[in-house]
Amino acid sequence: MSSSPVKRQRMESALDQLKQFTTVVADTGDFHAIDEYKPQDATTNPSLILAAAQMPAYQELVEEAIAREHRWQPVDLGGHLTCIHLPRPHLSPPCRELEEQHGIHCNMTLLFSFAQAVACAEAGVTLISPFVGRILDWHVANTDKKSYEPLEDPGVKSVTKIYNYYKKFGYKTIVMGASFRNTGEIKALAGCDFLTISPKLLGELLQDNTKLVPVLSAPLPSCGLTWKKSTWMRSLSVGCTTRTRWLWRSSLTGSASLPLMQ
Template identity: 45%
Template sequence: MNQLDALKQLTTVVADTGDFNQIAAYSPRDATTNPSLILKAVQKPEYAHLLQETVAKYGQHGTDEVMNRLLVRFGIEILKHVPGRVSTEVDARLSFDTEATVTRARRIIDLYQGEGVHVDRILIKIASTWEGIQAAARLERDGIHTNLTLLFSFCQAVACGQAKVQLISPFVGRIYDWYKKQAGAKWDEAAMAGANDPGVQSVRAIYNFYKKHGIATEVMGASFRNVGQITALAGCDLLTISPDLLAQLQASEAPLAKALDAAAAQAMDIPFVQYDEATFRFALNEDAMATEKLAEGIRAFVADTIKLEAMMR
């Protein structure tokens, strides 16, 4: 059995791509997108027509509406290739505006429903800022499910659990990137691999806390740099993986062991914590890596959204 098939027995595998033609080869259950992945896709000849057709049909309604329509168009195409859910991201420029995030999310859901897609097949992706988490709490109460992204710290995960969001996406690879950059020449790749990887450790701590305290929010490790990070999280609720790494897993016959276990977590001594706005903001501020990576991630998604808008014009 190859590693991808072995992983599917322990974890729900999700494809992290806007390139829906690649998805079928790996038979994931769900798929995730973001502005950077959509930008990458529309620059390929086989997807350029989706942008052209959307602009031609809805261009007179303004940039925001064209963007919503484009994201939904990709989502609908992706849903033809997966049996489960697709994640569609709210404009990252709204990351600090609860009201605007809720409004944009509802518009995206309306467009999907107008195309006959059931609300349960959509996850609205929102950055894990305090404002984003509050928007997600409101959407969840209305039956709109959310995927809280750009998640780098334990406090973000705890606040998402309190908000009863459907799913979180802790970013393994970007945490790894930060610690590797900080260490510079002192970084020992072999010593910091697998279970010792700081990104892997972050996800494991969140997973164990959720399972220990009966928090229903799904944990989906994201943003992987290598196969070792993925195999070290086998057993996580879900893992969203790029096509390149899915191909590596599919090509490997190496044995795969379960690394995360909900029953084992329930026996652990993990204290319960919760946050209000002030304690959340302080905890996030105390975590230099998470503060920097959250800000950087929002800026990067905004930059790619602006590039997409320029292509629309």
């Protein structure tokens, strides 16, 4: 006697599971990728805009943007929906004035140390985006260890420490992990407030049926850093200044290329 066919319940993709406890953000300038993966938000930067601007699908938009350049008028960007990037967290930023007086939300980037992250929270910024992959890159290039398991990844450990500290002491600043090198890093940060992910890795997560659970939860003691104390601790953080210089160079490359398209 043959048994009845077993009805297999469709497994949710790792991407769908991740969306249940983390706000998934698409890190791209490609509108089609945003539509395909249905993220809850999106981030971009000059390098990603440059890459999208070179795609045939967007040539008409590029030409229109160039044509409008000389008749540009200020527009309302919708401050409640938009965050601007401020790339110098080691300096006392204008973020408090921007947020409190002008209603402009700030995303502090170029974050490579715990001290910087605490100082951002103390300054009341809306969001920080520590770069997981950039931290990993520095350790691979400057230490003898060349590979890491996801939970031991230096970038993952950095974001985990920041997230746990913020939650322990009730900071409102959103933690958005960024600059991922693989899906293992993303899974190891499941439960983080926001994760901004490239279309390539979003695609891999969509095809992955691994069961995910929130990972981030452990508390840390308060250290009450001010901007001045943060600067001192940053100077003691191995590789922090070097990593910042690396990212400055790569960011400026994308920014400088855009005007050449005109």
